Amino acid sequence: MVSSTGIWLRSEAAPNEQRTPLVPGDAAKLLAEGIPVTVEESAHRAFPIDDYAAAGCRVVPADTWPDAPPTEVVLGLKEPSSASVPLTHRHVFFGHAYKGQEGGPALLRRFALGGGTLLDLEYLTDEAGRRVVAFGFWAGYVGAALAVLHHRGRLTAPLRSLTRPELDAELRAEQGAARALVIGALGRSGRGACEALAVAGVPTTRWDVEETRDLDRAALLDHDLLVNTVFAVEPGTPFLTTADLERDDRTLTVVSDVTCDVTSACNRLPVYDRVTDWAEPVRRLHPGPPRLDLIAVDNLPSLLPRESSTAFSAGLLPHLSALPHGGAIWSRCAEHFHHARPAAEK
Numbered sequence: 425m426v427s428s429t430g431i432w433l434r435s436e437a438a439p440n441e442q443r444t445p446l447v448p449g450d451a452a453k454l455l456a457e458g459i460p461v462t463v464e465e466s467a468h469r470a471f472p473i474d475d476y477a478a479a480g481c482r483v484v485p486a487d488t489w490p491d492a493p494p495t496e497v498v499l500g501l502k503e504p505s506s507a508s509v510p511l512t513h514r515h516v517f518f519g520h521a522y523k524g525q526e527g528g529p530a531l532l533r534r535f536a537l538g539g540g541t542l543l544d545l546e547y548l549t550d551e552a553g554r555r556v557v558a559f560g561f562w563a564g565y566v567g568a569a570l571a572v573l574h575h576r577g578r579l580t581a582p583l584r585s586l587t588r589p590e591l592d593a594e595l596r597a598e599q600g601a602a603r604a605l606v607i608g609a610l611g612r613s614g615r616g617a618c619e620a621l622a623v624a625g626v627p628t629t630r631w632d633v634e635e636t637r638d639l640d641r642a643a644l645l646d647h648d649l650l651v652n653t654v655f656a657v658e659p660g661t662p663f664l665t666t667a668d669l670e671r672d673d674r675t676l677t678v679v680s681d682v683t684c685d686v687t688s689a690c691n692r693l694p695v696y697d698r699v700t701d702w703a704e705p706v707r708r709l710h711p712g713p714p715r716l717d718l719i720a721v722d723n724l725p726s727l728l729p730r731e732s733s734t735a736f737s738a739g740l741l742p743h744l745s746a747l748p749h750g751g752a753i754w755s756r757c758a759e760h761f762h763h764a765r766p767a768a769e770k
């Protein structure tokens with residue numbers, strides 16, 4: 425039976441955003457279940473529109489979602505374009521609007537004006553509150569890869585998006601004597617970081633909550649590379665301090681902060697004040713000797729758009745299948761929105 429609720433995959437407004445939350449193969453699975461899928465054309469998406477058409481999706485011009493039938497659920501990753509247009513539909517994307525972020529109140533006002541609902545992907549959680557879809561693995565993979573390539577003098581700026589075979593070829597092109605430490609190693613990003621370091625042939629120490637409870641600072645500084653992938657929910661002992669930067673007995677020369685909690689009270693790396701970007705991914709924190717270089721790119725999965733989209737889409741697919749029938753996971757998501765919205769309307 426064909427569902428009256430369709431998925432409308434819109435184009436992304438953010439420049440250089442090549443990722444998508446729904447890849448063509450998974451769109452075909454939704455269609456097979458009777459869920460109509462409409463896909464907007466996009467100049468940037470890592471998957472060609474012809475692949476969606478071949479899967480049976482209806483193709484429409486970019487940025488036409490404001491005219492979608494009211495029963496459609498509009499799907500994307502970041503805030504939709506046409507900033508002044510009130511949001512009338514149910515929208516699924518990462519809103520970054522509930523924790524006082526810049527632009528959050530304005531986004532919620534668009535929903536208030538249009539009467540629509542934000543189903544924020546960050547708040548798609550199981551009964552235990554764990555997120556069910558995230559880009560973490562590939563963030564860690566790329567974050568560690570950039571650290572290795574920089575340490576080997578092989579990182580070129582500006583960064584550009586790649587495929588995994590291209591990135592792995594770079595990682596395998598040279599072996600070195602460096603040793604790495606991944607903190608948060610048991611998490612999604614941490615596992616991705618460890619995998620990239622294995623591909624690069626870099627011996628890796630893995631720390632998680634147990635190993636940082638009583639921080640062995642000398643052991644930490646005795647690694648060449650540090651990849652921070654912790655998901656910090658409370659302030660705690662910093663992994664690095666400005667005093668550590670001054671130490672001349674330090675082996676550590678490259679830090680890749682996947683967490684990028686730089687403006688948060690929970691930040692465990694209070695040695696820098698702003699993230700780096702694709703144009704200039706590396707910032708020198710200490711001239712040395714020994715030098716200390718920082719990589720803190722906050723959109724790492726975009727550097728591997730096909731792989732990160734494929735993994736994300738696979739995780740989201742069962743929930744998109746369930747969307748026409750509602751269900752607890754989407755109700756919890758909507759509750760977060762209804763809880764946040766009144767604050768924005770004041």
Ligand SMILES: NC(=O)c1ccc[n+]([C@@H]2O[C@H](COP(=O)([O-])OP(=O)(O)OC[C@H]3O[C@@H](n4cnc5c(N)ncnc54)[C@H](O)[C@@H]3O)[C@@H](O)[C@H]2O)c1
Nearest residue numbers: 560563608610611612613632633636654655682722723724
């Ligand atoms: N830079 C980017 O592009 C990017 C992309 C995605 C996610 N992230 C960020 O990466 C971080 C990790 O995300 P994730 O999905 O891997 O989270 P996760 O919850 O899967 O993993 C986090 C890990 O950190 C560990 N941890 C928490 N506190 C710790 C401590 N004090 N010491 C050691 N380990 C500790 C946890 O036990 C867990 O294993 C988040 O802050 C997320 O926002 C960044």
